[in-house]
Amino acid sequence: MDASISLFDLGWQTYFQQQLSLDDLDANLIARVCHVSSSGYDLISEQGITALKSAPNQPNMTIGDWVVIDQDFEFVRKLDRSALFNEDDQLIAANVDTVLIVCALDDSFNLDLIKRYLELVHDAEADAIVVLTKADLCEDTEEKQAQVQQLDPLLIIETVNAKSETPLQSLTTFFKKGKTIAILGAPGSGKSRLVRNLIDLNQASTHFSVQQDALFALPNGAVLLDSPALRELQASAAHQNLTSEFADVLEFASHCRFNDCTHTNEPGCAIKQAVQDGKLEEQRVDAFRRTYGHYQDLDVSKKSKPQDKFHRSAHSDVRARKHSMSE
Known part of the structure; x- marks a missing residue:
């Protein structure tokens, strides 16, 4: 047993404890999913890292799930989730208590994107805190x-x-032992700097002194959950917002001579021509350039799918019940 790891360090709460049987307490082990692959899962527990192969009797699981395994490290069952991020039936992350939605207060401030992230968090039945960064660059x-x-x-x-x-x-006042935190934010929002200020990724203790890159130790005993799927989810939301907000500009961009046109100095730029013809305002194009600069790694030619109705049930009964059980 790795004495440096405890279940509470990994985000264990009363809500999950109440799902255990006497046999679980006497004979079985508890672990949390920290990696998902086509062949199985990596689990982190008080025993360290354990590999679990996929099997027909297992449900689909994702990073953050809690599972019961026997003494031979074989799967017994998955515990009920307190929250779940998914998209198009793809599991993204489970058992996140609070999400920090990061948005910069500079020219990239985007209220619609904050709204979209809130939709994702509320649909997952987690709590949201909006973190406005770069206050030193904002006068309003x-x-x-x-x-x-x-x-x-x-x-x-x-x-x-x-x-x-x-x-x-x-922010650290919201980090409590046993709580799992996730962070959503568009490129350029200051999310990466926020993470660097919270934790030192070069310290082994940040990774719970084992080889895994999904669960990280935050101040006050909280856990930061991160994963490629969660990063793809937030990038997808940002991309959808970009294509929705600048649909008219992107329509002109589709007629540029070069597919990788930056809409600055290239010949045959349809956006520049539209400005000259009075079909687009220069100020709007400038705003597009600033925003587009953060998303050049995304395929902006894709059409955004309609946004779901915004749920304002931040304190819905089911979430209130689940989170009160974990206090």
Whole structure:
């Protein structure tokens, strides 16, 4: 047994404890999924890392799931989830308590994208905290914060300046032992800097002193959950928002001479021609360039699918019941 790891360090809560039988407590082990592959799963537990091969008797699982295994490290069952991120029947992440939605207060401030991320969090039945970054670059912080607050009067909003000596002091109060945190944010929002200020990825203890890259130790005993699928989900949401917000500009972009046109100095740029012809405003194109610069690694030729109706049930009965059980 790795004495440096405990179930509570990994995000264990009363909600999951209440699902255990006497046999589980006497004879079985508890582990959390930290990696998913086509052939099986990696589990992290008080015993360290364990490989679990896929089998017909297993349900589909994802990073963050809690499972019961026997003394031979064979699958027994999966515990009920408190929250689940999924998209098009693809499992993304499970048992996330709180999501930090990160948005910059500079020119890339995007209220519609915050709204889209809130949809994802509410559909997953997790709680959301909006973190507004780069406050040092904004002269109308209070106005933008008020715009975000109008999305949900009960929404918790924190404004941080990453350049200050204690930029995240207000956030760490939300990190409690046993809680699992995830972070969503568009490229350029300051999400990466936020993570670097929270944890040191070079320290083995951050990874619970085992080889895995999905669950990380946060201040005050909380757990940060990250995964490629979760990053793809937030990139997809950002891409959908981009194609929705700038649909008219992208229509002109589809007629550019070069597929990789940056819409600055290239010959045959349809966007530049549209500005000259008075069909697009230069100010709107400038806003598109700033936003597009963050998403050049995304395929902006794809059409965005319609956004789901925005759910404002931040304190729905089912989530309130689940989270109260874990206090």
